[in-house]
Amino acid sequence: MSSPKKIPITVDGKKYDVPKNINLVEALSSQGIRVPTLCWYKGMDDCLGTCRVCTVNVNGRPSAACTLNTTEEMKIEFDTSELNDLRKSIIELLFVEGNHYCPSCEKSGDCLLQAEAQALEMTHSRFPYEFNHYEIDYSGEMIILERNRCVHCKRCTELFTNDDGEKVFSFIGKGKDTQVVINKETEKSLSKHKAQEAMDLCPVGAILVKGEGFKTPYGERKFEKEPLWIKK
Amino acid sequence: MHKLDLIIQKEGNSQDRLIPILWEIQKDIGCISLDTQTDLSKKLNLSPAEIQEVVSFYHFFSEEYRGKHQIYIDSSIIADFHDRNQIKTTFENELKINTGSVTPCGTFGLFETSCIGMSDQSPAVLIDFIPVPSLTVEKVKIILNSLKNGIKLEEIILSLGLGDGANSSNYIQSNINNNIVKKGHFLFKKWSKGEAISIASQMSPENIIQVISDSGLKGRGGAGFPTGLKWKLAKEVPSDKKYIVCNADEGEPGTFKDRVLLTEFIGLLLEGMIIASKAVGASKGYIYLRGEYSYLKNHIERQILDFKESGFINSFPIEVFLGAGAYICGEESALLESLEGKRGEPRIKPPFPVEQGLFGCPTVVNNVETFVLAAQIIRFGHESFSSLGTESSRGIRLLSISGDVEKPGIYEYEWGVSISEILRDCKAIEPTFVQVGGPSGTMISNKEFDRKISHDDLPTGGSFMVFSKKRSLFDILSNFMDFFVDESCGNCTPCRAGNVILRDLLTKVKTGKARPSDLNKIKDWGNIVSKTSRCGLGMTSPNPLLTSLKSMPEYFENAITNKDENFLDFDIEQATAEYKEFHNE
Numbered sequence: 001m002s003s004p005k006k007i008p009i010t011v012d013g014k015k016y017d018v019p020k021n022i023n024l025v026e027a028l029s030s031q032g033i034r035v036p037t038l039c040w041y042k043g044m045d046d047c048l049g050t051c052r053v054c055t056v057n058v059n060g061r062p063s064a065a066c067t068l069n070t071t072e073e074m075k076i077e078f079d080t081s082e083l084n085d086l087r088k089s090i091i092e093l094l095f096v097e098g099n100h101y102c103p104s105c106e107k108s109g110d111c112l113l114q115a116e117a118q119a120l121e122m123t124h125s126r127f128p129y130e131f132n133h134y135e136i137d138y139s140g141e142m143i144i145l146e147r148n149r150c151v152h153c154k155r156c157t158e159l160f161t162n163d164d165g166e167k168v169f170s171f172i173g174k175g176k177d178t179q180v181v182i183n184k185e186t187e188k189s190l191s192k193h194k195a196q197e198a199m200d201l202c203p204v205g206a207i208l209v210k211g212e213g214f215k216t217p218y219g220e221r222k223f224e225k226e227p228l229w230i231k232k
Numbered sequence: 233m234h235k236l237d238l239i240i241q242k243e244g245n246s247q248d249r250l251i252p253i254l255w256e257i258q259k260d261i262g263c264i265s266l267d268t269q270t271d272l273s274k275k276l277n278l279s280p281a282e283i284q285e286v287v288s289f290y291h292f293f294s295e296e297y298r299g300k301h302q303i304y305i306d307s308s309i310i311a312d313f314h315d316r317n318q319i320k321t322t323f324e325n326e327l328k329i330n331t332g333s334v335t336p337c338g339t340f341g342l343f344e345t346s347c348i349g350m351s352d353q354s355p356a357v358l359i360d361f362i363p364v365p366s367l368t369v370e371k372v373k374i375i376l377n378s379l380k381n382g383i384k385l386e387e388i389i390l391s392l393g394l395g396d397g398a399n400s401s402n403y404i405q406s407n408i409n410n411n412i413v414k415k416g417h418f419l420f421k422k423w424s425k426g427e428a429i430s431i432a433s434q435m436s437p438e439n440i441i442q443v444i445s446d447s448g449l450k451g452r453g454g455a456g457f458p459t460g461l462k463w464k465l466a467k468e469v470p471s472d473k474k475y476i477v478c479n480a481d482e483g484e485p486g487t488f489k490d491r492v493l494l495t496e497f498i499g500l501l502l503e504g505m506i507i508a509s510k511a512v513g514a515s516k517g518y519i520y521l522r523g524e525y526s527y528l529k530n531h532i533e534r535q536i537l538d539f540k541e542s543g544f545i546n547s548f549p550i551e552v553f554l555g556a557g558a559y560i561c562g563e564e565s566a567l568l569e570s571l572e573g574k575r576g577e578p579r580i581k582p583p584f585p586v587e588q589g590l591f592g593c594p595t596v597v598n599n600v601e602t603f604v605l606a607a608q609i610i611r612f613g614h615e616s617f618s619s620l621g622t623e624s625s626r627g628i629r630l631l632s633i634s635g636d637v638e639k640p641g642i643y644e645y646e647w648g649v650s651i652s653e654i655l656r657d658c659k660a661i662e663p664t665f666v667q668v669g670g671p672s673g674t675m676i677s678n679k680e681f682d683r684k685i686s687h688d689d690l691p692t693g694g695s696f697m698v699f700s701k702k703r704s705l706f707d708i709l710s711n712f713m714d715f716f717v718d719e720s721c722g723n724c725t726p727c728r729a730g731n732v733i734l735r736d737l738l739t740k741v742k743t744g745k746a747r748p749s750d751l752n753k754i755k756d757w758g759n760i761v762s763k764t765s766r767c768g769l770g771m772t773s774p775n776p777l778l779t780s781l782k783s784m785p786e787y788f789e790n791a792i793t794n795k796d797e798n799f800l801d802f803d804i805e806q807a808t809a810e811y812k813e814f815h816n817e
Contacts, residue, residue, distance in 0.1 A: 093733070096733070128736065
C-alpha cells in the first residue's frame, strides 16, 4: 500500500505537509494543533457539522473545520484572537441555552462541553442565561433523557442504533423547540452494554443509563485524568 | 384505515413520497395524529419516529386537529402595518377563540404563519390553503358567515371577484391580483409558445451553456451564483440520472414576484427548465412549490400537461412538489432534503448539489426567475441581456415592492437602478427606511437613497419593503427577529441559540432597558451568529440589526434612555417577589 499523497497547507502562516483529502480537524491534530470539537470525534465517517465549535477560516472564509477535507494550498487561520473568541462564544451559547450544573452532573469530568469550556478558559458566559424549561424523560427502560443538558449535536439521532440497526433517538420540532425524543419500542430492546454506548456517545450528560451515573468516582474521570488543555 | 391505503396507493410507498402523503392526510383529516403516524409508518416501512421527525418540522403539518377550515393569518411586518391586528381580532371575536386554537365544534382553526407572498395586497390570510387578500373587517365577517352557512369557499371567492390575468382562469380562480406595475423591455417581451425550446433544439448543450454564461445571468434566489457555471458544473459530472429543480419556495418576507411569474409566465418557466435539462443532460424536473402557493398547483400542472401534449417534454417529466411551510426549504440543499421526504435541514457543503444533489445525483437548483430569464436569453441572444444592467450585475431584476407606497406590485428594472428612482416610481409615502432584499437583506435609511440595486452595492432576492416615517424601526426589527427565531431549523448552535439571544437583546433596546454597552453587543453577537452559522439563514439573520445599527446609529442611541452603565436592567421588586412572598416580607 502506498502512503497517501501529502499536500502543502498553510496554518497561521506556517507551512505543513498533510495527507490529501482527509478531515481537516484530523489533519490539524496530526500536526499538533488541537481544534475544539463537540459533535465531531476522531474516526467518525460523516461529520455532523452541527455544533460549529471547530470554526476556522479557510481561504479567508469562516467554516466548520470538521466539514472540510484537506485540499492543496488550503490557507487556514486558526489561532487568531477573533477565531479563538468565536469558538469560545459557541460554548458559551450552549451554556445559556441549556441548564448546565456541572457539580451535580453524572457526566462531570466525562463531559466534552465542560472539558472544552475549561480548555478555552471560559470563566462565565457573556450571554444572559435563558433559563429555558426542558422536560426530563424518565420513561425509558434503561435510559434517562436529561434535556436540560442536550447540546443538539445529533450524535445520538444520526449515529446510534440498536442491535437491529433501528433508530432509538429522534430529533423532533424545529428551531429552538427542537428536541431529542426516545423511541420507546426500540429503547426497550437495548442491552445494558448498548445503553452505555449511547451514554458514552453523548458528549454531555443528556443520555444517562439508569443506576450507572456515578459509577466512576469524581477525580478518576476521563478529562480529569487527561484535561484537553494539557494534551496539546 | 381505508383512507390511508387509498392515499398510499395513489402516491406510492417510498420515503420520498412522505410529504405528499402527509399533505393529503393533513388536508383530509385536519391533523396527522400520533396514531395515524404509527399506521403510516407500518405501511411505509419507516419507524414512527422517522415520521414524527418530518411532521413536527413543517409548519402546516400538525399532530393536533387544526379544524375543518384552517385559517392562517400572515404575520409579516407589511401585514402588521396594514391593520393585521384588527383583522386578527375580528377573526378571534367572530370565532370566539384565540389565535393558535380551534373552535370547540372543530369547524374553524385560527393560526399565524410567516409571510404568504401577498404583501402587495395585505392583509391576507390562507383559508384552507387558498389565499384571500386585501381583507377588511367587513370581508372577514362575510367570509366567516358564508362558511358557517355551509357555502363553499370557491363560491365565496367567486362572489368576492376574481383577480386579473390568469388568476381568473379555470385553473386558478383566485381573488388575487397580479399588480404588475412596471413592465420593462426584457421579461415582458411577448411569449410565443415553444420558441425558446425550438431555438435551443438547434443548439448543442455546450452552446446553450455558453450563451447563458455570456449573458452574465446570475441566480435570482439571492446568492447570485453564475447560472451558466452552475449548469456547466452539473453537466461535467458523469451520472445516469440528473435533475433540474425549480425553487418556487419564495419565502423571503416581502417577495411575491415568483407568485406572479408562476401565474403569468409558467410557459416560459417550463421552457427554461427544459432548456436546462438539455444543457446538463437531466432526465427529470421538479418544481418545489411553497405550500402557501398550493392554489397555483392545478394551473402549473395544466401547463405541464399542455407541454406534454405539444411534445415538448417527452423525455423530461416535470413534477410539482408542494412544500409545507418552512422558510429554510428555500435554501437549496434543505429543499432537496425536503424533496427526499425528510426534515428540511441544510446539508453540509461540499459536496454541492451540482455534484451530489437529489438522491445523490447531480442537480441544478435554480430560482423561478432564473429559468424564466434563461428562456428569454435563449430567445433573444445573450447580448439582449448582458447589454442591460451594470458590470457586476447584468440584465434585469424583478422587484416585489410593498409597504408604504401608493403602487405596490411587480417592477422590472435594470440592475443599477437607484433607490430614489424606485421610490419615485412606486410613489413611496414619506419613505424613511427601506429594507432591500427582505429580512435577510439590508436596511437603509433615507440618507442612503442614492445607493443602487446591484451585487456590489445592494444585492436583493427581489423583496423591497418601504417604511414611512410613522413606522417604528424597532417594530420592524422585532418582526424580523421573530421570523428568524421561528424559521431557524435548529440544526446548528449559533442560529438556533444565537437568534434567540439577539432577539432578547433587541427587546431590551426596544423597551428602554438597554445599557450603552448593549449596542456593541449587537455588533459582536450578530457577528458571531453570521460567521459561525451553517447556512445562509444564520449567516444573514443578524443583517437587519447590523445594517440598521450601522446606517442609523442615532435611533439606537436614542433608545438608550439610561446612560449609566450600571443601572439595574431588570425590575428588582419583581425579581425578588417570590423570595419576599416566601419569607412574608
